Amino acid sequence: MAYLRQPEYVQYSCSCGSLKSISKIYFCRHCLSIRCGFCVCHEVDSYYCPNCLENLPTSEVRLKKNKCSNCFDCPCCLQTLSIRLGQSFSVSSQSKSEEESKPTTKKVYYLSCSLCRWSSRDAGIPDQTVATGSWKEQENPYSNRVNALINYYKILASFEKQQKERKKFHIKRSFLQFEKFGITSAMARKRSGRPPLTQAQNQTVTTPTPSVAEENVDESLSDLFTKSIDITRTTTIDQRLQHPELQADTIDKLRPQKKQFIIKRSQRCRTCEHNVSKPDYCSTSTKFKIQLAAYYHLPEVRIVTYEPLQFGKSSELLLKLSNPTQHQMQITFLSLETPVITTTKVQGVVEEINKERIQMGCDSPNLLPSAIRQTAVIEEVKPIIVVPNGEILLPNSSFTLPPKDEAAEYDELNVPQNFQDDPKVVVWRNSNKSVIRLHVLPDVTKSSGDMPETVIVGFVMQFSYINTIATLEHKTPQKLDLRVKLYLTLDNSSKIARTASMLK
Amino acid sequence: MSALKEYKGSRYIAEKQVLVIDVGHAYTKFGFVSEAAPRGIVRSEIKCPNTDTIRNIFSYKDQNDLYELLVEFLHNIFFKRIMISAKDIKVVNVESPLVTTEFRNILTKVLFRHFEVGAIMFLPTHLVTTCTLACQTILVLDVGYEEASVIPIYEGVPILKAWQALPLGAKAVHKTIMKAMQEILTEEECTEKLIEDIKVRTCFVTTMERSAKLLTDNPPTPPPNVKYFTKRSLEIPGTVRESAFEKLWERDLDNLSIPTMILDSIIKCPIDARKPLAENILLIGGTVMTTGFITRLKSELEHIVNSEPYSEKLTLRKFKFHTAPSKPNYTAWLGGAIFGIAADLPSRCLSKEAYLETNHVPDWVCLIDNRKDDGENIEY
Numbered sequence: 001m002a003y004l005r006q007p008e009y010v011q012y013s014c015s016c017g018s019l020k021s022i023s024k025i026y027f028c029r030h031c032l033s034i035r036c037g038f039c040v041c042h043e044v045d046s047y048y049c050p051n052c053l054e055n056l057p058t059s060e061v062r063l064k065k066n067k068c069s070n071c072f073d074c075p076c077c078l079q080t081l082s083i084r085l086g087q088s089f090s091v092s093s094q095s096k097s098e099e100e101s102k103p104t105t106k107k108v109y110y111l112s113c114s115l116c117r118w119s120s121r122d123a124g125i126p127d128q129t130v131a132t133g134s135w136k137e138q139e140n141p142y143s144n145r146v147n148a149l150i151n152y153y154k155i156l157a158s159f160e161k162q163q164k165e166r167k168k169f170h171i172k173r174s175f176l177q178f179e180k181f182g183i184t185s186a187m188a189r190k191r192s193g194r195p196p197l198t199q200a201q202n203q204t205v206t207t208p209t210p211s212v213a214e215e216n217v218d219e220s221l222s223d224l225f226t227k228s229i230d231i232t233r234t235t236t237i238d239q240r241l242q243h244p245e246l247q248a249d250t251i252d253k254l255r256p257q258k259k260q261f262i263i264k265r266s267q268r269c270r271t272c273e274h275n276v277s278k279p280d281y282c283s284t285s286t287k288f289k290i291q292l293a294a295y296y297h298l299p300e301v302r303i304v305t306y307e308p309l310q311f312g313k314s315s316e317l318l319l320k321l322s323n324p325t326q327h328q329m330q331i332t333f334l335s336l337e338t339p340v341i342t343t344t345k346v347q348g349v350v351e352e353i354n355k356e357r358i359q360m361g362c363d364s365p366n367l368l369p370s371a372i373r374q375t376a377v378i379e380e381v382k383p384i385i386v387v388p389n390g391e392i393l394l395p396n397s398s399f400t401l402p403p404k405d406e407a408a409e410y411d412e413l414n415v416p417q418n419f420q421d422d423p424k425v426v427v428w429r430n431s432n433k434s435v436i437r438l439h440v441l442p443d444v445t446k447s448s449g450d451m452p453e454t455v456i457v458g459f460v461m462q463f464s465y466i467n468t469i470a471t472l473e474h475k476t477p478q479k480l481d482l483r484v485k486l487y488l489t490l491d492n493s494s495k496i497a498r499t500a501s502m503l504k
Numbered sequence: 505m506s507a508l509k510e511y512k513g514s515r516y517i518a519e520k521q522v523l524v525i526d527v528g529h530a531y532t533k534f535g536f537v538s539e540a541a542p543r544g545i546v547r548s549e550i551k552c553p554n555t556d557t558i559r560n561i562f563s564y565k566d567q568n569d570l571y572e573l574l575v576e577f578l579h580n581i582f583f584k585r586i587m588i589s590a591k592d593i594k595v596v597n598v599e600s601p602l603v604t605t606e607f608r609n610i611l612t613k614v615l616f617r618h619f620e621v622g623a624i625m626f627l628p629t630h631l632v633t634t635c636t637l638a639c640q641t642i643l644v645l646d647v648g649y650e651e652a653s654v655i656p657i658y659e660g661v662p663i664l665k666a667w668q669a670l671p672l673g674a675k676a677v678h679k680t681i682m683k684a685m686q687e688i689l690t691e692e693e694c695t696e697k698l699i700e701d702i703k704v705r706t707c708f709v710t711t712m713e714r715s716a717k718l719l720t721d722n723p724p725t726p727p728p729n730v731k732y733f734t735k736r737s738l739e740i741p742g743t744v745r746e747s748a749f750e751k752l753w754e755r756d757l758d759n760l761s762i763p764t765m766i767l768d769s770i771i772k773c774p775i776d777a778r779k780p781l782a783e784n785i786l787l788i789g790g791t792v793m794t795t796g797f798i799t800r801l802k803s804e805l806e807h808i809v810n811s812e813p814y815s816e817k818l819t820l821r822k823f824k825f826h827t828a829p830s831k832p833n834y835t836a837w838l839g840g841a842i843f844g845i846a847a848d849l850p851s852r853c854l855s856k857e858a859y860l861e862t863n864h865v866p867d868w869v870c871l872i873d874n875r876k877d878d879g880e881n882i883e884y
Binding site for chain 1: 591620725726784785824829846
């Protein structure tokens, strides 16, 4: 599967305008469009510790500040610390009085980094008698003061909230307010000798003691000019920022940090709110509950080989297409300018399908009806930045890819299917794959003089897709023609081009 | 009754975590409201998805470029660092009032359009740091990476007229070190990261007396050299260590430096406000954490105020400094985390609905939002 990570020679255009290889995109079966990491909504699914794989419910994770209680990171090199077992000789107070008793050995635990050799003993942290749970984190020295400030502002915020609510209340019955607090009523009260109506006093807020500015700034600088610094004893900025509360400046002040949890994410299509990817909750499992990767739904295109590209001369380009679905696929190549729309054939008449309508039709019982759902926030479609600098000569005829058959791969007596292929286009065929021949013509006008290093060509591929999701409108599988825009990057200096010339 | 109130208050906080983020030019601080320290401080840089190089988010070419950088950067913070679903949460954005409108608008756009956050509360850095001290009158000096800025706050109101800013921050310091280390470091070694490491681990701000002698014929004995290890071992001269921060105190062509910024700012304030401001100075930003910075600033201030032209204009001779309950590099963040409690109130936030309707971010420089006649709209 090494090709998944290689430079992206074949890029699919996502519905948001980003260009990505097929291994990085999703295909939402509900809106029938391509989605990618940029245009889906990411959600945190479950938390787990990357070291001990313990997973906890969200509420508990929040309480523990996203940190594992058992695993620690080395403050020095940020790797995971291991818990080591040591022995200590101790003389208990009781045995002191009885002189004949021997010192007893006790099991003790300390933390140690196997990478940089940092250990909790070096830092002067006492050994623990229990392996986990007893390691204390350093307290923030300012926490009391900050908590006092926070409480004060909490009270202020709730006051403001009350005031806002009271205001609303008054507006509703403004005529009563006039009676009660108006000038006339105040005068009347004064005349009758009653005390004026004061507004209900707010509860007094105990303001925290304001900080006092100091005139003396005590920094001892005297030895700064004479003392030499051991660079290995001073911490780097990364080590300091690992623990923002303390930001220790020397190595011996560093303390182990609890390991941060990491998360499993699920991805949701922003238009129809269906999941396109949902991992298994269990942290030890690498499987997915839902995985609508484009790899399982769109025909995959790979560059097999091509002739060295030359100006004014068309070069052969061989592409391998494979059909990952369980249904036969009809593939047609169209020019880059063709609009990317979804069509269906109803009794031989081509009909365009509005994507909005598909979504309306596919309200599944798991989701809120579309009328109640929040209106989706749609980002603007990014402009495609790639400018093709070559032309691709596409065949007019379409051809068929048979469905993927898992068993066929092991069956050596593979019966070749009879397809009425144009031998000029289809070069080779095997089960659900076939190699086709196209021609590329580098564009002279767009590049000045020299032959460019890479030639980018683009086209629109139309393929038939069977929508198996039963909807209210379509109970039976619906046959659709989907289109996807593809960009091929042909590297003129690459090896593939040279091998092609050798093949000739 | 009061117990009930408190219960109510804590319930509001427990409902949804409010993210506080302070995007700085060099480091971004992030964490949750009503916590005493940020969850993390990371470099404001990200691997660019198109070119696969590490880029600072402020190194953008155009708006689209910035949009993509911010999407990548915030995605990393949301899902790798702070681990929270971004959708419909509240965000407190602590920002300098001097941040460019372009950056501000794009950041808001990314948060609302890409991450679909529920509401954003904008807090100006200088003003919000007053929350960490429970004081109402403070002169805030923020020395960050890109620039140093001063905004005095009097009785809870920023005196914007008296703002001062100079490009004297960590960047200027790095340039000085880079120049001084030119002969020792090879060109490919001379990265900002290495320079920063040298600065943080070995350099300091020298005293005013020594600094005056540095450029004379009879300089004081430099501090000892420091052995430093990269892929090879090298020695950092004591002179480099001592003079790294001199740039911040030297007067530039306009006769300005960090101490004159403070004094100029005080001069621009009303006469009654001057003394309280000079006696309530708060230093924030990563650069002020350097050893000797505050001592030097104090002696410089006392020296300059006694010399022309300030000795005529100002009668004050005393300067006092506050210590915030935090490290200076995240004091502004802490202010956001404390004041962010008010993010519960819809009137203090910009909600997603309001933004999507108008596509406009309220800003103090914009006359649509900042009109004299209706005080309600003034954000701060």
